[in-house]
Amino acid sequence: MNPESRVLSPERFARDSGLGAHDQGATMKCEWVRENIVLQVYGELADDARHELEQHVSRCADCAAELKAEQDFHALLSQDRAADPTPNLLAASRMRLQEGLETAVQGSVWSRLAFDPANWLRQIRFAPALASAILILGFAGGVGATYKFYGPHTETATSGGTTGTAQVPTEASINGISSITQDPNTNQISIKYNAVSTQEYQGPLNDQKVQQLLLYAARNNYNSGVRVDSVGLLAQRSSDQQVREALMYALANDTNPGVRLKSLDALGNYVKDDTNVRDAVLRALVNDGNSGVRIEALRLIEPVKADGSVRGVLMALSAKDSSQYIKSQARTMLAQLPEID
């Protein structure tokens, strides 16, 4: 028999097998059923085929016996489970892997450049902060001193210098951001960051380089105070998709609840319109370790509580949540919704 016909419907099976209309009864169907019983046992049959198979088995004693035999055999095999690795084996494997990773080298940027320009471009996309650092370094003539640039004038003055510095590795020259301050009078933002030496850049919030450095700080800084500052400033630009992504990243991953709370507040306005933001807020509501963040997330999703995914989360929370407050709030919100079904 043609093996490809195994998963065909009985009618097509009959046609392909050359069976006439008279034969399209028991013989063909029995053969088709036997070919598909294993898929039935493993739950891999499509609904219509399953229905057809069940109908046939209910009328055909031979096929019913075959199905029973296959089920018994499956049960026999299922007595032998693939053993889970012991904790010792898992721990030993992880340790060995860590040692291996110490010496392993990822595919180099240059080889990716040669074989995979798309990937290289993606790497570059993550390095806007580096690009600004490169410009600064280029004009400083390599002297490790502090430079100050004021506003967009410098930007035009330095825009020609990109090509000569492309060999510097991505992001490697930025060694953390030490402070972010905003002048209340001029709204100028001053960012101090360390490269070969500490550098400083000043500009308004709508300056692209300022935004790039803020995005970098929100994701990559050890100092939570700096992250709070950068997220706080980025919140003013949350209409920008890239900024929203950084805020969602901070909300999901930042270790500091203050930073997560600030990100959450900044994202609040977009819960209605941006489903990614809504999902991020729901994730915070379900998973965040800080109850303050969770309560704030619950408050933010209030306007979209009729949404299917939100309703699902609310039902889960109202049924079982460690926080009594969240449980009762979720119940209240659900009670205000019109019944479905």
Add this chain to the structure above:
Amino acid sequence: MPASVWAMPLAVGGRVPSKAKGERAERVSGSHSENQDPARGRMAAQERRIDDTMLIREAQRGNRAAFEELVRNYDQAVLRLALHLTGTEHDAQDVYQDAFLKAYKNIGNFRFECSFYTWIYRIVTNLCLDHLRKRNVRKEDAPVAKDASGGEYDLLDQVADGRAGANPERDLMRRQLGARISGALEKLTPRERMVFELKHYHGLKLRTVGEILHTTEETAKNTLFRATQKLRGALSDMR
């Protein structure tokens, strides 16, 4: 490019925030098993995908901590598969090590065209298939014996595994059953064995099995059919 350059962002900016990660994972998986709410299940799956995407992007930028986080999400399943397919802890560890080192070296080429899960399984199954093929070549040297029905079984399978429970008779029967099944599995071709392993022991959908093995769902179905037919033949006296 020298390793030191890759290592720099790791050292300076390669923070993988791990806010109560364990706790979060536990809560997600706990909700999975206890609560069958499909909306929640979909959310958990979506969350895993988003988490993976972020970790992969970080790992692609050279962040080793992010890669290790990814490893921890999948390594238990990988080790279980390798252990069952290779039959020894030593070989399973080798497969585990090779698979994740290969993934680390090539993660820059990961295109998000499939899930990371499929990608890492693809690497592992390829390594296991190589292992099975090599083992088939040197099978003559294996410490096998013949049972009453003439079927071969691995002598090593008869060694008590230290997990014996309170009922020694049942344990003995289970071990014998395990040995017979292992013997029958050994008779499958590496590809049949792999499809059966992923479907029966790991519960993957045949569509996913097809993706992992670079083949179609239809071919995976046919291979599963052949594998079960062979197994039923080999174990016919046990029913």
